[in-house]
Amino acid sequence: MNEEIKSLTISVYTENNIGLLNRISAIFQRRHINIESLTTSQSEIDGVNRFVIVVNVTETNAIKIVKQIEKQVETIKAYCHTDEETIFTESCMFKIKSDLLFDEPQIQNIIKESDSNIVTVNKEFFVLEKSGRRNEIESLRRDLNVFGIMQFVRSGRIAVTKDEMKITEMLSAFNNQ
Numbered sequence: 001m002n003e004e005i006k007s008l009t010i011s012v013y014t015e016n017n018i019g020l021l022n023r024i025s026a027i028f029q030r031r032h033i034n035i036e037s038l039t040t041s042q043s044e045i046d047g048v049n050r051f052v053i054v055v056n057v058t059e060t061n062a063i064k065i066v067k068q069i070e071k072q073v074e075t076i077k078a079y080c081h082t083d084e085e086t087i088f089t090e091s092c093m094f095k096i097k098s099d100l101l102f103d104e105p106q107i108q109n110i111i112k113e114s115d116s117n118i119v120t121v122n123k124e125f126f127v128l129e130k131s132g133r134r135n136e137i138e139s140l141r142r143d144l145n146v147f148g149i150m151q152f153v154r155s156g157r158i159a160v161t162k163d164e165m166k167i168t169e170m171l172s173a174f175n176n177q
Contacts, residue, residue, distance in 0.1 A: 003058040007036070009088065009159050010066060012026035012051040013043055013167055015074040022049065024115045026066045030141045033057055037090075039156035041089055045168055048076060054157050055082060077167055081159070094128040095151035101126050107147060112141045119145070 014020060019039070028035055037054035055062065062080045066068050069078045098121060111118065116130035130140055137154060 003060055005056055007054060007056055007059055008059065008062045009083070009086050009169065010051075010053040010055065010062065010078060011081065011159070011161075012053065012069055012071070013045070013076040013080045014049050014051065014072075015047070015076070016049045017074045020072065020074050021051075023072055024053075024069055027065060028053075028055065030098075031061065031065065033061070033065070037156035038157055043157075043167075052157055052159050071099055077170065079161075079165060081161055085163065086159040086161055088133075088157050090134055090137060090155050090157055091129065091131045092132075092141075092152065092154040094141075094149055095125050096128065096147065096149060098122065098124055098126050098143065100147050104147060107144075110140070110143045116140060116142070161172050 008174065012024065014062070025035065033055055034165055035055060036100075037052075039052045039153070041052075041063065042048075042053075043050035055065075056102055059082075066078045066080050069075055080165075096107075111128060114130060114136070115132070116128045119127040119129045121127075130137055141149070
């Protein structure tokens with residue numbers, strides 16, 4: 001029985017300690033698994049950070065990875081979720097020459113149709129911001145590439161689960177002991 005490789009989101013709640021990112025990435029490296037996206041931020045809990053890691057693996061391998069991550073001293077809890085179990089998005093920014101904004105009416109149509117926002121405009125360039133799914137961002141990138149993109153940057157996935165994760169209650173109970 002061959003298990004299907006799919007996009008999975010691994011959420012890791014941790015203490016914020018130096019070197020943890022290296023140890024977590026080493027877990028993926030040892031298994032020859034490429035990290036498609038990695039985002040870290042504060043979580044909903046004071047003093048607790050959250051990693052959101054996207055990988056293309058089988059669920060069996062993802063569960064093994066989660067167990068390895070949970071062995072790290074600073075890890076509080078790790079979870080694995082399918083795309084169907086999460087609500088997720090990415091953000092990006094494009095830097096484009098300003099004269100195109102005024103000389104190419106098609107650019108204005110692309111901006112409007114893509115539901116992107118102009119963040120800033122000056123004489124040399126303007127900056128567009130877009131949030132959405134990876135395919136929406138890639139579509140906008142293809143459309144703008146024709147005109148020339150000076151700079152492009154895309155964030156990693158940010159995600160919340162559809163079901164309650166109960167990490168807050170778990171930590172509250174732990175802190176009250």
